[in-house]
Amino acid sequence: SYELTQAPSVSVSPGQTARITCSGDKLGDRYVTWYQQRPGQSPRLVIYQDTKRPSGIPERFSGSNSGNTAALTISGTQAMDEADYHCQAWDTRTTSVIFGGGTKLTVL
Amino acid sequence: QVQLQESGPRLVKPSETLSLICSVSGGSLSGHDWNWIRQPAGKGLEWIGRLYNGGRMYNGGGTNYSPSLKSRVTMSLDTSKSQFSLNLISVTAADTAMYFCARESAETGYQFDLWGQGTLVTVSS
Numbered sequence: 626s627y628e629l630t631q632a633p634s635v636s637v638s639p640g641q642t643a644r645i646t647c648s649g650d651k652l653g654d655r656y657v658t659w660y661q662q663r664p665g666q667s668p669r670l671v672i673y674q675d676t677k678r679p680s681g682i683p684e685r686f687s688g689s690n691s692g693n694t695a696a697l698t699i700s701g702t703q704a705m706d707e708a709d710y711h712c713q714a715w716d717t718r719t720t721s722v723i724f725g726g727g728t729k730l731t732v733l
Numbered sequence: 734q735v736q737l738q739e740s741g742p743r744l745v746k747p748s749e750t751l752s753l754i755c756s757v758s759g760g761s762l763s764g765h766d767w768n769w770i771r772q773p774a775g776k777g778l779e780w781i782g783r784l785y786n787g788g789r790m791y792n793g794g795g796t797n798y799s800p801s802l803k804s805r806v807t808m809s810l811d812t813s814k815s816q817f818s819l820n821l822i823s824v825t826a827a828d829t830a831m832y833f834c835a836r837e838s839a840e841t842g843y844q845f846d847l848w849g850q851g852t853l854v855t856v857s858s
Contacts, residue, residue, distance in 0.1 A: 626800070658844045660778075667833055667848040668778065674842045711778050713844070719800050722768075722780035 627716040629725035636731045643699040645728045647712030650693060657695040658713040659688060661706075662727075668711060672697060699730075707732045735760035737834050737849035745828075745856050751821040755834030755849060762812050763787050766837040768845065769808065769819045771830040779830075783837070784808050784817055824856045 629649045637643040647657060657675050660668035670679050672688035675695065685700040695714075699706055712725040741753035755767070769781040782798035798806045807820045821828060831853050835845040 656842065658842075660845070667851050668845070669848070670841060670844055670846050673844040673846075677842070679841055679846060713778075720797055721799050722783075724778040724780065726777040 626719060627714070627723050629712055629714060629723055631710075631712060631725040631728045633726070634729045634731065636733060637699075637702045639704060639732055640701055643702045643706070643730055643732075645697045645699075645710050645730060647695045647697075647725045648693050649695075649714065652693050652695055652714065653691045655690075655714045655717070657688065657690045659686075659697045660711045660713065662709045662711060664708070671710075702730075702732055704732050706730060735836070735847060737836065737847060739832060739834050739849045739852040741852060741854070743852070743854060745824055745854060746858050747825055747856055748823055751819070751824050751828060751854055751856070753819045753832055753834075753852065753854070754816050755818070757815045757817075757836075762810065762815055762817070764839075766843065767808075767810070767817045768835045768837060770833045770835055770845070771828075772833070772851075773830045781819065781821075781832075782806050782808050784810050786810060786812075826856050828854070829856045830854065 659672040661671045662668040671682050671686050675690040676688045687698045689696050709727045711727045716723045736758045738756045745751045764787045767784045772778050785795040805822045810817045831851045833851045834849045836847040837843045838846050
């Protein structure tokens, strides 16, 4: 079955740029979605179709996807961005939704 | 504003059936697809399955389940009550998790754009 791999944790200083990656075989051939999950909360959609932001998501969130790696970039990271970030794609062979293991972003 | 709310027993005995309901308020079930997703404590998200209701298929009521759970899962829609449900049979401790219901919408490329707050279900005798 298709798998998505994320680093368990990423740290960033306030105001700096955070980059969270998600890898999978030929991932660039699929759309990738990103969700933010703050502690004790349900996930929130922040990026879909690789690069699109839903209404209400700050412009500092951006996405990219090429080759075997997708990335979520947070520019000017703020304390409120500290959360778990989950990538998601579609497994066309099994027609099912696949999530990465999640990356904990620490802003310190 | 559309809201989702999960409900159901918080404690289920091993080998029994886990049954949850997601109530949709402030909006219609029509034209969207509806999902269940779970998350064991401290772990990642796991998709359980989807109910099609006019989001991507003209015929409502079709389903698509995770291959790993397909033999134990049933999902159904009750439009008269604006609810959809999850039944997971023969549960074990491995099914202990936070269970979320979520909506997919055309506006966001059929991704999970609205989530319930989640309900923690523990499988234990």
